[in-house]
Amino acid sequence: MNDLNTYLLVAAILFSFGVFGVMTRRNGIAVLMGVELILNAANINFVAFSRFGGMNFDGHIFALLVIVLAAAEAAVALAIIINIYNNMNTINIDEASSMKE
Amino acid sequence: MENILSWLIWMPVIGIGIIAFIPRDKNDLIKIIAAVTTGLQFLLTLVLWQNYDAGNGGMQFMERATWIPSFNITYILGVDGLSLPMVILTALLCFIGIFVSWNINKAVKGYFALFLLLDTGIIGVFLSMDFFLFYIFWEVMLLPMYFLIGMWGGPQREYAAIKFFLYTLFGSVLMLIGILGLYFSCGNTFDIQVLMEVAPDALRGLTWWGMSAIKVIWVLLFVGFAIKVPVFPFHTWLPLAHVEAPTAISVLLAGILLKLGVYGILRINYGLMPDGVYWFSGALAALGLINVIWGGLCALAQTDLKKLVAYSSVNHMGYTLIGMAAIIAAGEANGLNLKAAQAGLGGAVFQMFNHGTISAMLFILVGVIYDRAHHRDIEGFGGLAAQMPIYTGITAVAFFAGLGLPGFSGFISEAMCFIGAFPVYKGIVIASTLGILLNAAYFLWAFQRIFFGELNEKYKDLPEINRLELFTVVPLLLITLFFGIYPAPFLNLISSTMDVIINHVVSLATFASM
Amino acid sequence: MTEFTFWFIITLTILSAGMVVLSNQLIYSAMALLSTLFGVAGIYVFLWADFIAGVQVLVYIGGILILIIFGIMLTNRISSVRLSQTNVQQGVGGAVAIWLCILMSLVISKTPWFQADASEPVGTVAEVGTLLLTKYLLPFEAISLLLLGALIGAAVLSRKEN
């Protein structure tokens, strides 16, 4: 509870799950969820370093910025996914490959 | 008034920014924005002209800001009597060019954004007084030109664009080498005004691989600029690029881009290497002669109207070269003939301006007929005078202006070039007066084949020139006519700067021949 | 008690995160994500970052998650509820992910992290607010512009063509 490594390990696990999700999921929205996991893992690290680095608030600011970034990213990504769905009737990202060749 | 030159340069960029936010299907809005931007820019040049002190031949409205201090690169802008007319001409032709391209319908957004970028590049070259900045703008100009020819041009547009690009890039590379040579041998500075003071002494006596440094740098820079002019052996990109480019781009190409070469020679070569002027002026005049005769003969043989006008540019720029060579008349070796030097140099600059207006007019007129008949074959028309009297009248006036008829500005500048160069290069001048005969021959012959004779049945429904097109041509016509009748305003504007240049070259050149 | 709560939250977070990426039903994934995010918020509390925790709940759960659920609803026909989804390259992916995890854990445990003692602050909001409007004003403004751009972009993109 008062050990930095615990938090870092949790973050690492979350991160790995996130990477796994992004790599394996076919559904675009699920991929997005994986990305959110990765971002959360990073946030945990920020805040944890902040807490154990002498309560430096810079980490908090970064976490905030990341949250905002995540919100923006989610909005745009979902918009794109809906667009893809409207045009191709699928959101499986390996099928939406009309840009390839 | 504080940063008027920066405003001039960057105003089109603001226009690009606005255009970027306009949806691509709002074509008219994009065109209007472009027109307003260039219009404002033109008005700004007029303000600049109003506030310009013609009595002072040096740099005015200087701006200076640190840019890359570690290499001594500075953002320096300035305007004098040499660049001011060119800046005004650029702004005017860009403004008119927008209206000439009004019927562009393919990728309008990209076209006008590139057009404005080109505008920025050109104005930037004329105004920058730092050699590195000059080079940057020089290259900035190249890219939009490539796309404008390559995407909106005629059937051979890609070939023409790549040829134009490679040709000019070749020149730019030579120029870059020259610039670096200057930079390292003249105390690591790019400031043109500083170089003008330092370079003549620093280069004197310097040799590289057994060759005089002045000669090497002169030739490197000269070739770089000569390709733009274009001087004789480097001219073949021009007919192709002109023929393939869309009308407005031909207008800018002939009206302004060719002037950049001459401007560069006058600003850089003349300013930095006065000794080189003495060494090279004979060759300059001879090249001018070749340009005049070669261009004239080539124009005579053309069957494509646009190509004819393109070769006429080669022909006309020859006069400028001859006029420029006259500067050495003011030197001691030629009896301090200041009159001739002023006539020649003033004539050359005036000819630059006049060729800008006249060739722009000619290209617009070619564009008008091409839009209607969809071909430019001189033999393929005939008798249009009866069908399109107004167009015929305007074309006749433009052709007469082009062949140097008194009453139009081209006559005065050509005459001044000749009169100026005559005391020094009698033979060359006499030989090149043949050019004015060729000039008349190709214009009149083309005119006869297009407009005279029985009306070609195919074209009995050809519509007359419309108001928009008139709006683009008539201002140029009026300028040509005005300066043809009363050239004093123009010459007063440039004369003190001409004196500065003449004085600079003559007083800093230490030996008459190298 | 705190100790227990802490480990409970940790476990909840990890387990639900696993479910997010492993579940076959998309809607379950979304629900699991909900609890993961709550867990992360809890972790923030333990890290003395109460304001961030609040923001996490508000933005992530109140905003992003809802958005994701909307996305799921919009892209699947309600009538034929096939909210399931399949995975690709699960074997290799899994191996890679596990290896990644192991390696990172090794790195974490082997590295002597810089640590400094500090006492628990009374509240973080004031500090964060001051920092945002002083030292980090420019990023703050930039990110607000970004957010605006993303908003407009999302609206433009998801609009029906004509």
Next chain:
Amino acid sequence: MDNIFINYSLFILFLPLAAFVIQIFFGKKLPRQGDWVSIGAISITLILAIAMFVGMLLDYNPDFRQEASFTWLDMGAFSIQLGFLVDNITIIMLLVVALISTCTHVFSLKYLKGDIRYSRYFAYLGLFTFSMNGIVLANNLISMYMSWELVGVSSYLLIGHWFEKESAANAAKKAFLTNRVGDIGFFIGIMLIYTAIGSFTFTDIFEGVAGGVLVGTTLTLAGVGLFLGAMGKSSQFPLHIWLPDAMEGPTPVSALMHAATMVAAGVYLTIRIFPILSPDALLVVAYVGGFTALFAATIAITQNDIKKVLAYSTVSQLGYMILAVGTGVYTAAFFHLLTHAMFKANLFYGSGSVIHSMHHALHEKNDHETDAQDMRNMGGFREKMPITYWSMLASTLAIAGVPLFSGFLSKDAILAGSLSFAQHHPEHFLLPVFGFGAAAITAFYMFRMMFMTFHGKPKMPELIDDIHESPKEMAGPLVLLGTLSVAIWYTLPHLNPISTDGSWFTTLVHPVTAVVPGSFTAHAIEEGAHHAHNLAMGISIGVAALGIGLAVLMYLKNIISPETWGKRAGFMYDWSLNKYYFDENYDKYLYQPTLRLAKKIAWIDWELYDKYFINGFGHVTNWASRVSGKFDYNIIDQFLVDGVGRIADNFGFMLKKIQTGKLQNYLLYVTAGVIILMIIQSY
């Protein structure tokens, strides 16, 4: 009185220009297509010119001179002053231009009635009058050169008035280009003079030459250069080819420009620059003029087109004037310019009148094949067109040099001058021979023309009923100018019709001594001409009688058959009829080679230089890169590192599979890569 004449002349200069501008922009919309605007402007001009003329006569000052100038452009050292010079020569010339121009305007009212470009035509007449007056009033070479070229343009526009006809378009172009050849010489002359003297105004130039700034060969060359311009405009051999073709223009235009005024501009120029012509230059001038006079006359003998006869006659008469300048009696040249303007314009109006009625008659018969200008289709018009006949006869008598008519006086002065020149320089005996020979031939072919047109039996009897006298707008100028062909006007205030001694003209226009060192003084020239006067008069009456007599025998009485004699003359007849094949030879040895050269150059430029040399760079680069590529592949790759290459090949084949285009695969590879890196790092 200070500078009032300048003010008058400014009005005279700019009124026609104003008419031009109005006609160009509004002509078609005005009632009657705005011809009244032009007529009004030119009439005011005429009134002003008459006022100036009367003023001159009242003043009666041989040295009258007013000058005004302004700075046109100024760059510090280099500046150009333009200005106006009014002296007696100017005033007389202005009157001539205004008078003939007015007559032409009036004549054209009917002659061009119903033409599709009626207002355009009047506009161009205005432009011409403006530029011609510009030449007349110039006090410097630059503004003279400018007006000079503008005159060329208005000539181009008017010759090409009926541009639908290819021959007209060709003639217009030919006129402009031939003139340009002369203009190049003119310009080179200007440059030579400016380089030495540094000014363009006549006064400065004369001072400079007198002060010995410009001497020797350069001076001669400058003079010849300027004269080259005059040769172009005045249609002197070998640049004479454009004038006969210029007859494609409307006949009143031929009268105004290609007979009376524009072509006289060359003579006017040589008169103006006479003081700086060195003796060598003058010799060139004299020979060119004399030769042209005889040469053109011999062509005129055999021409059948009535306007062509008049055209060659004009060339010949201009040659006379040039000859006069060359032999030093330049006042005689100006005198002949004046009288010639009157009678030659009249002859052209007369021919216009004849052609007009021929056209009309042919039109009635629906005959569009027959050439209305061919004299072989005319004959016997005397009773039908009495006004035309009598006025033309007066002018013909004048041009033939019959006493009591104006041409006698002026031609006599010229012949006397050339005779006296030959007396001083016996080696130049050819000059008077040219003069007298031309006089004889002129008398012959002019009467041939009169007889073929007006006398004898009608060659096309079916037309004769439809031949009518022209309307009064056309007859008026004929009568006026016919009257002015009588000698008496030029000898006033004395009434002796065969001598100009003490007349207003000889008093007001008196010769000046050339400023070139070593020239004859004006006094000596005058004396010489005076001595030769009686002899010249005798010979000239003799040769005129000879020519007229021969014409009577051949064409009126038909005692000598022209056909037989034409055959007997053989190749000479052929040459004359075909104008010595000048056009053909120019075409063959000048135009076509130039065009071929142009084609060749363009071919070299485009097909050879650009295609092979410039693109060659591209090809060479391309080829070099391909060679280096081959070398790379065959030698280094295939041969030296064959095994490595194969491995790379297989590896590449493997990698190709990895290239799936799927993002997730890539992410997998990246992550795997990171893991591998981390593992490597940890060792």
